Amino acid sequence: MSASILVADDEPNIVLSLEFLLKQAGFRVRTVSDGEAALAAIAQEPPDLVLLDVMIPGRDGYAVCQEIRGNPAWRGMRIIMLTAKGGEIQREKGLSLGADEYVTKPFSTRELVERIRRMLGS
Amino acid sequence: MARERTVSGILGALLIGFALLLAAGLVALAVMLGEAATRPVAIVGGALVAAFLALAGLILHRLAWPLDRLALDAGIIARENPGHRLGLVTRHWLGRIAEGIEAMRGRLTSAESHGTRALAEAQNQGAEQKRWLEAILLDLTEGIVVCNLQHQVLLYNQAAADLLGGTQSFGLGRSLFPFLAREPVLHALERQMQRLESGWAAPGPRFMCGAGGGERLLGARLGVVLDAKSAPNGYVLSFTELGEEETALAKRDDLLELATQGMRAPVANLRAAAETLSHNPDLPDAQRAAFQKVVLDESMALSNQLEALARGYRELGGGRWMMAEIHTNDLIASLNRHLMGAPVQLTATGLPDWLYGDSLSLLVLLELLLRQLHSATGAEAFDIAVSRSENRIYLDLIWRGEPIPAQQLGSWLNRSLIGGLGPLTGQAVLHRHGSDAWSQPAGPGMARLRIPLASAQAGPSRERPLRPQRPEFYDFDLLRHPVPTGRFAERPLKQLTYVAFDLETTGLKPADGDEVVSIAGVRIVNGRILTTETFERLVNPGRPIPETSIRFHGITDEMVRDKPPFAMVLPAFHRFAADAVLVAHNAAFDITFLNRAGGGLSFDQPVVDTLLLSAHLYPAEADHSLDAIAARLGLDVVDRHSAVHDSLLTAAILLRLLDRCEELGITRLGQLIAATDMVGRLRAHQHGFERHAAGSAS
Numbered sequence: 001m002s003a004s005i006l007v008a009d010d011e012p013n014i015v016l017s018l019e020f021l022l023k024q025a026g027f028r029v030r031t032v033s034d035g036e037a038a039l040a041a042i043a044q045e046p047p048d049l050v051l052l053d054v055m056i057p058g059r060d061g062y063a064v065c066q067e068i069r070g071n072p073a074w075r076g077m078r079i080i081m082l083t084a085k086g087g088e089i090q091r092e093k094g095l096s097l098g099a100d101e102y103v104t105k106p107f108s109t110r111e112l113v114e115r116i117r118r119m120l121g122s
Numbered sequence: 123m124a125r126e127r128t129v130s131g132i133l134g135a136l137l138i139g140f141a142l143l144l145a146a147g148l149v150a151l152a153v154m155l156g157e158a159a160t161r162p163v164a165i166v167g168g169a170l171v172a173a174f175l176a177l178a179g180l181i182l183h184r185l186a187w188p189l190d191r192l193a194l195d196a197g198i199i200a201r202e203n204p205g206h207r208l209g210l211v212t213r214h215w216l217g218r219i220a221e222g223i224e225a226m227r228g229r230l231t232s233a234e235s236h237g238t239r240a241l242a243e244a245q246n247q248g249a250e251q252k253r254w255l256e257a258i259l260l261d262l263t264e265g266i267v268v269c270n271l272q273h274q275v276l277l278y279n280q281a282a283a284d285l286l287g288g289t290q291s292f293g294l295g296r297s298l299f300p301f302l303a304r305e306p307v308l309h310a311l312e313r314q315m316q317r318l319e320s321g322w323a324a325p326g327p328r329f330m331c332g333a334g335g336g337e338r339l340l341g342a343r344l345g346v347v348l349d350a351k352s353a354p355n356g357y358v359l360s361f362t363e364l365g366e367e368e369t370a371l372a373k374r375d376d377l378l379e380l381a382t383q384g385m386r387a388p389v390a391n392l393r394a395a396a397e398t399l400s401h402n403p404d405l406p407d408a409q410r411a412a413f414q415k416v417v418l419d420e421s422m423a424l425s426n427q428l429e430a431l432a433r434g435y436r437e438l439g440g441g442r443w444m445m446a447e448i449h450t451n452d453l454i455a456s457l458n459r460h461l462m463g464a465p466v467q468l469t470a471t472g473l474p475d476w477l478y479g480d481s482l483s484l485l486v487l488l489e490l491l492l493r494q495l496h497s498a499t500g501a502e503a504f505d506i507a508v509s510r511s512e513n514r515i516y517l518d519l520i521w522r523g524e525p526i527p528a529q530q531l532g533s534w535l536n537r538s539l540i541g542g543l544g545p546l547t548g549q550a551v552l553h554r555h556g557s558d559a560w561s562q563p564a565g566p567g568m569a570r571l572r573i574p575l576a577s578a579q580a581g582p583s584r585e586r587p588l589r590p591q592r593p594e595f596y597d598f599d600l601l602r603h604p605v606p607t608g609r610f611a612e613r614p615l616k617q618l619t620y621v622a623f624d625l626e627t628t629g630l631k632p633a634d635g636d637e638v639v640s641i642a643g644v645r646i647v648n649g650r651i652l653t654t655e656t657f658e659r660l661v662n663p664g665r666p667i668p669e670t671s672i673r674f675h676g677i678t679d680e681m682v683r684d685k686p687p688f689a690m691v692l693p694a695f696h697r698f699a700a701d702a703v704l705v706a707h708n709a710a711f712d713i714t715f716l717n718r719a720g721g722g723l724s725f726d727q728p729v730v731d732t733l734l735l736s737a738h739l740y741p742a743e744a745d746h747s748l749d750a751i752a753a754r755l756g757l758d759v760v761d762r763h764s765a766v767h768d769s770l771l772t773a774a775i776l777l778r779l780l781d782r783c784e785e786l787g788i789t790r791l792g793q794l795i796a797a798t799d800m801v802g803r804l805r806a807h808q809h810g811f812e813r814h815a816a817g818s819a820s
Contacts (some may be wrong), residue, residue, distance in 0.1 A: 014387070014391050014394055016413075017413075030720075070527075089555070092574070093558050096562045106386055106393050107393075110401070
């Protein structure tokens with residue numbers, strides 16, 4: 001079965017592109033637009049990778065990331081943080097809280113898909 | 123009232139009395155000589171009396187009356203009118219007395235008119251200066267208040283009265299604090315006193331201060347007023363309303379955010395849609411239309427943002443951050459004072475450093491975080507650890523327990539801070555410092571809350587020249603301290619307690635009578651440098667300190683004149699270092715002085731020499747001086763003027779070298795000392811050989 005990805009972002013326009021491109025690349029994709037919905041979707045069916053926007057409504061990306069890392073059952077889950085916050089300190093904060101990658105917007109969708117492929121070994 | 127006696131009165135009475143006696147004498151003579159002589163006696167007597175009366179009249183007219191007149195005039199000149207002219211008759215016998223008094227009158231008149239002129243000038247000058255001061259104070263848009271150390275207002279201007287609530291309530295002699303928040307002013311005063319003590323006379327950095335019960339936020343600056351003996355006796359506060367400045371800052375922030383973060387999302391959307399369209403020429407029509415709409419919408423959004431950016435840029439006013447260099451030790455000391463009485467114990471660890479920020483807002487933020495951490499986790503003992511990474515200083519609050527969830531931390535940071543800072547939140551303070559805070563694990567069972575801050579690159583450290591390398595000392599009787607047993611032997615190296623110490627001396631030759639001038643040390647417990655557990659004493663060496671030594675340690679004869687000799691200081695250091703492994707760089711040098719002082723004290727604990735340890739761990743390196751090792755390990759202690767500087771550096775080097783020891787399998791003190799002992803012997807041998815070779819060659 002193909003790897004599954006959860007996209008958590010409240011920007012419908014980026015979600016539109018990401019969903020399309022990731023599906024095209026052969027991944028199973030679900031999308032949510034706030035922190036609580038992200039955690040609920042993860043609990044329902046843990047994805048292999050979460051594309052997590054930092055500034056989603058409700059629980060923000062940092063809180064969701066910390067929650068995921070605090071649950072031993074989700075230890076192998078990969079997390080890529082997507083953010084418009086481009087500061088070094090925010091990047092350090094994201095990585096300190098357990099993100100595997102920290103990608104600042106705008107980014108190349110092709111490179112992002114490539115990176116996801118590599119991370120998931122597909 | 124008694125009648126005033128005059129010269130003419132006294133003299134007149136005397137002359138009348140004498141005339142009466144003369145007349146009585148003549149009458150008596152006429153009676154004695156009989157009737158025949160009456161006539162001649164009467165004629166002669168009458169002539170005598172007439173002559174006497176004429177003479178008396180002359181004396182009164184020329185001498186007595188002028189004297190009385192002179193006395194009267196002198197009184198008027200002295201008491202009422204120095205310009206009063208002498209009213210003497212033209213013929214008198216006073217001669218030079220009158221001339222003298224006339225001259226004195228002239229001098230007095232001119233002195234008094236000079237004094238009056240000078241007084242008038244001084245009064246004019248004073249009035250002019252007062253007008254100037256009033257004009258300046260009135261013209262200033264900054265509020266100015268001068269207070270004594272009891273915080274009573276001694277002087278203020280209209281701007282101050284307006285900013286602090288109108289002249290109705292604000293006034294001379296009143297306390298400043300109902301009008302201005304107490305805490306920021308006291309904190310600024312305390313910091314300024316600290317700066318004065320360490321020789322900084324410049325006005326302190328700006329700070330924020332609430333006014334009008336926290337409704338208004340002011341940016342203030344405080345300068346201490348010194349009396350004639352240079353003791354503080356008051357302070358001057360200048361302040362402006364922060365509103366406009368803060369608004370400008372907020373605008374600038376918004377613009378920056380718009381220019382950077384605000385652009386990222388629309389550009390990302392645009393790029394993703396465009397890439398999708400270009401990489402997929404065969405998209406079904408409906409999907410193609412959807413992506414085309416994204417491109418169109420996002421392009422419009424970008425244009426609008428660009429317009430807003432340009433407009434904002436034009437409208438942007440000036441504004442300054444109120445940041446200043448802060449020494450972490452000062453910040454932590456203030457924090458400890460604030461936490462007095464709170465069920466929280468704070469231990470400062472790491473290498474003290476200079477950071478760049480707003481002292482009070484950081485202080486209040488740290489206090490809030492500690493109190494919240496305590497109530498959320500129940501932890502009472504916290505470390506506040508200072509560490510540096512390139513141009514960043516990390517302040518870590520460390521406790522035993524779990525990290526704090528980001529959401530909980532977020533809710534703490536969104537609360538309004540206390541402490542006279544106006545409506546500021548913790549998040550705003552972090553934002554203003556270009557920072558953020560997060561909580562993460564910090565080793566087994568431990569958690570930290572980390573706040574990264576900018577380091578003050580140009581901290582007010584007083585550089586001193588690098589010290590010349592001391593000659594290496596090899597004295598195996600001194601280095602052969604007991605092989606560690608018991609508590610020292612069994613515990614892992616990082617769990618031992620160490621005291622890193624350093625001596626400054628009059629010279630490098632203890633055998634030639636050189637003596638200690640200062641001793642400093644710091645404790646290391648569980649792998650943490652306890653920044654506040656330090657020992658610092660100046661010592662009177664009992665001999666002059668050579669200029670060459672003063673250049674390196676900065677300690678002068680004057681500084682040690684009233685200090686105790688080393689033998690009196692040593693017992694306190696002995697207690698400080700009890701139960702700890704001693705650590706020094708080129709330890710044999712320092713141990714020589716410790717043991718030579720005697721007094722029945724022995725330092726028989728194990729000694730670690732960081733010079734020999736470095737030589738053992740990095741045999742390929744040639745230079746093992748303190749500064750060279752620090753440079754290799756990327757360590758820096760910024761306070762070169764601090765007495766504990768070299769001890770702190772030695773401590774930091776030890777901890778880094780112990781990490782390396784662990785990697786190499788050296789985990790117990792016995793192993794470590796055996797290894798350094800071997801290096802010491804080799805270096806001593808090589809040293810002797812070189813000296814021998816040099817001796818043979820010469």
